[in-house]
Amino acid sequence: MPGSWLNMAEIELSALGRDLPYRVGDRATLERHVRTWQHRRNTAAIRADWQFTPKDARIKLRKPYPTMEG
16 A cells, blocks of 8 residues: 555645635635535546655665564
8 A cells, every 4th residue: 555544635635725715704615615626636536646665665764664684
């Protein structure tokens, strides 16, 4: 599994925050904006492009997470 559900949730919330207007007047307006945004994201089948592979992780995180051998 390339990323956890928490990573995906953080990415989606970040995208939602960038796409919303700076100020939203009331809850009903916010819900309408979120439904519209959700429909647009689902229709476009937006997917995460994980570029940090397990091999990269083993190299980059070698010191903080040493492997146990033997």
